[in-house]
Amino acid sequence: MDSGEDQDMSESRGKKKRYHRHTPRQIQELESIFKLYPHPDEKQRMQLSRDLGLEPRQVKFWFQNRRTQMKAQHERSDNCVLRSENERIRFENITMIEALKNIVCQTCGSSQTSEDSYFDEQKLRMENARLKEELDRVSSITSRYLGRPVMQLPPIQPLPASSLDLTVGGYENTEFNPSLDLDLLGIGPPSMPFPFPTISEIERPVMVDLAARSMQELIRLAQNDEPIWSRNGSDGREFLNLEAYERLFPRPGQQFRSANTHIEASRDSGDVIMNSFALVDMFMDPGKWMELFPTIVSNARTIEVLMSGMDGSKSGALVLMYGEFLGLSPVVPSREFYFLRYCQQIEQGLWVISDISIHSPKVNIIPCTKRLPSGCLIQDMTNGYSKIVWVEHMEIEEKNPVHQLYRDLVDSGMAFGAQRWVATLQRMCRRIASLMVTGNSPRDLGGVIPNDDGKRSMMRLSQRMVSNFCSTLGSSNGYRWIAPAGVNDSGVRVTVHKCSDSGQANGVFQPNGVFLSAATSIWLPYSPESVFSFFRDERSRVQWDVLSHGKAVQEVTRISNDQHPGNCISLLRATMNPANLNDRNMLILQESCTDSSGSLVVYASVDLPSMNIAMSGEDSSFIPLLPSGFVISPDGRPGTGINAASSSNPLGGSSGTVLTIAFQIMVSSLPSAKLSLESVTTVNNVIGATVQQIKSALRSLEA
Structure with a gap:
């Protein structure tokens, strides 16, 4: 600090020191200049003092303090890194010393603790690392030519210094042969991720x-x-x-990255x-x-x-x-x-x-x-x-x-x-x-209006439904997605899972039995917004829902959870036939959600007694769900809006929507049942009919 500040400090001795607090605008301007000129000259400081209404000395002291603060931050960061590096080297040295103490010559039986053995170990460590990289590279190239993973030698036990390879990485997704026979599509144990070894103190x-x-x-x-x-x-x-x-x-x-690797x-x-x-x-x-x-x-x-x-x-x-x-x-x-x-x-x-x-x-x-x-x-x-x-x-x-x-x-x-x-x-x-807001009643559509507890219970139930639907679409969720050869040519993929003792399957309670999940993806020459509007409109449901047998549905309750009208939870009821008890007791819980990355429309049938429990605010975690729905994604190509595309080349030309359709159907109420060819054929026909009805309905809307 200069003599001017010392003088101010001596003059203020004996009375309370006055502090000057800069305004947010002054701090913002000073910070922006500091990024460009950490050491402004006198001319720049004078200009800043005029622009900001500060004394030149105040500007000077601010830059001095800011530089001191930045230096302290860098020193703290450097010290943390140096301490970690020092600890790592110390542990490694201790481990190497202990390992060298246990080395015994096979010829004479004497201990090998000379400096030469230390350098020999370093050479072996470097050679092992080089050979491991070469083995991984050759195995990767060979597996690409053979079309299957190459069986490697049993892993060599690493030196005690560290069992971790600190090159960042993950694990390979395992896919099954699409030509598997149907009799091999029985229910097997789910594939789990590879367990990670216990981490040692070193x-x-x-x-x-x-x-x-x-x-x-x-x-x-x-x-x-x-x-x-x-x-x-x-x-x-x-x-x-x-x-x-x-x-x-x-x-x-990083300069040796393979041709099949990208960032x-x-x-x-x-x-x-x-x-x-x-x-x-x-x-x-x-x-x-x-x-x-x-x-x-x-x-x-x-x-x-x-x-x-x-x-x-x-x-x-x-x-x-x-x-x-x-x-x-x-x-x-x-x-x-x-x-x-x-x-x-x-x-x-x-x-x-x-x-x-x-x-x-x-x-x-x-x-x-x-x-x-x-x-x-x-x-x-x-x-x-x-x-x-x-x-x-x-x-x-x-x-x-x-x-x-x-x-x-x-x-x-x-x-x-x-x-x-x-x-x-x-x-x-x-x-x-919106879940935390109280006193915001759902929209009255002629149905039962839940209270605040009922609203939260329905929202939690719907969130479990969406989470279950999304998890069933994963390729590594513990079940096998396959496209059985000769059964279909429309790209439908199926998987099977079971639930016993009325427990959880894939995170959501389901009834006992064997369930078939089927999904297909298609390209549509329409914008994602228009496709999403089509599916969330209950009046359009009769045009694509082949399982409703042509019955129209009515929205009886709606819970909005966002300013966007498409982000909501709806309770739907099919047109009732008084002679059919199922029509009176079954409802459809549906959630639609959309943002800039894509949209979802997910629904599941829920019986009336269970829904009454949820709407009254009681625990809804035990209510069984078997959700189906649609994933609406942009196709990733430039351009927006509804575009025409050639049916002979649907992937060329303008942008549009990629639509994934997924159904879950109960095959049998017996958990020990096996999947039959008839079940796969039936669900394939259902999805095929749904795809055709969706395309026809969208074409009619465009016309």
């Missing part, structure tokens, strides 16, 4: 270091703009400039109606995380808690998690990851949640999907809102190419990109906010 500091470096990279990706990020001219979405990124964040071996990276931002503490709590809890993203996260769980956070908060928490991300169609493989999730409060009201994939060599699976530093920054705003900046960054090796229908959507980054995460988060936060 591996923990290495994981902490990896998570800290991943978090620092994510913060820079979230806060920096050009040249790392560039915008798409057609829709304004942000994409990663790979050359600039690799110069800024070099990684060993998917995107960034998006938006405001959500939820504060940062609530969001952080939901992100760090796998169950709440799945509820927050029901259309994306079909399965999640915590494998191990490495750090629980500081002072009872989530700041500093580090967990190893498993997650499965959905493509919302059986022809789009789900993406599975084991990853480290690190939560840190950077400053008051600002949090970061960062993810980084890890892979263990104890699991003899070649990773094909890697979750590179991804996650979000959460900044508190006024009125309970938060600003979200989301970064999605993955390295994908295409061992099982995406179906042609969804190729453009996946390649454009819309299927698994940041835009989908932000849009889903915004919509679900608005839904949660």
Whole structure:
């Protein structure tokens, strides 16, 4: 500080010192200049003092304090990294020393503890790593030529220093041969993700270091703009400039990426109606995380808690998690990851949640999907809102190419990109906010109007229905999606699951029996908005619902959970036949939801006594559900609106909609029953008839 400030301090001695608080506008202007000129000269300081109405000395002291603050922040960050690196090296040295003490010469029986043996071990470690990389590369090339995975040698036990391969990675999705015979489509044990090995105390500091470096990279990706990020001219979405990124964040071996490997990276931002503490709590809890993203996260769980956070908060928490991300169609493989999730409060009201994939060599699976530093920054705003900046960054090796229908959507980054995460988060936060509102009665449509408890019970029941519907569409949900040869040529895929003792199947209560799920995807030459409007209109249902036998339906109750009229829960009732008791006792629970990434219309039959229980506000978790519905996605090509397309070449030309139709049907009430050819033929005919009716109805609307 200069003599001027010392003089002020001496003059103010004995009386209370006066502090000057800058206005938000002054701080914003000073921060913007600081980013460009951390050391302004006297002329620049004078100009700032005139523009902001401050004394030149105040401007000078502000820049001095800001530089000191930045230096302290960098020093703290560097110290954390150095401490983690020091701990990692210390543990590795201790382990190597212990290993060398136990080495015994096979000829003379003497202990080998000389310096030569230490360097020999380092050479062996490097040679083993090189041979492992060569084996993985050759196995990958061979499996592509043979069309099947190559059986590898049993994994070599690693040296005690670490059992983790810290190259980021995930696990390969397993698909079944589409030419399986129907008699092999019986009910088998569900395929589960590969268990992750127990983490040793030696591996923990290495994981902490990896998570800290991943978090620092994510913060820079979230806060920096050009040249790392560039915008798409057609829709304004942000994409990663790979050359600039690799110069800024070099990684060993990235120049040797295979021809079948590509990078998917995107960034998006938006405001959500939820504060940062609530969001952080939901992100760090796998169950709440799945509820927050029901259309994306079909399965999640915590494998191990490495750090629980500081002072009872989530700041500093580090967990190893498993997650499965959905493509919302059986022809789009789900993406599975084991990853480290690190939560840190950077400053008051600002949090970061960062993810980084890890892979263990104890699991003899070649990773094909890697979750590179991804996650979000959460900044508190006024009125309970938060600003979200989301970064999605993955390295994908295409061992099982995406179906042609969804190729453009996946390649454009819309299927698994940041835009989908932000849009889903915004919509679900608005839904949660509407769930908390009291005194906002559902729309009176001539039916029974539930009270506030009944409204919340119906919303929870509907959310379970949507979550179950989405999870059944995953390609790694524990059941086998196949297209039996010779049964159909329309691309219908089927899978079978069972439920016994009236328990849970796939997370939702179902009645006893064997159930057949069937789905198909088609391209339509219409905008996603027009297709969504068609399906959510109960007056159009008679045109496509072949299971209703031509009966019209009436909406008797509607619960809106968003300002958009399409985001609502409806209770439908078919036109009643007094002579038929089933018509009087069966209702249809339907939820429709839409955002910029796509739309859903999901429905399930519910008997009247069960619905009365839900509408009265009682526990609805035991009510059985067997949902069906539609997934409405943009096709990923440029252009909007209703467009004509040639029926002989439906995938060429203008943009449109990719529609996935999915049904769940009870095959037998006996859990021990097997699937028959007649059941598959029947559901194939139902889906085929539904597709034809949908196309005919949309053509008539266009005319």
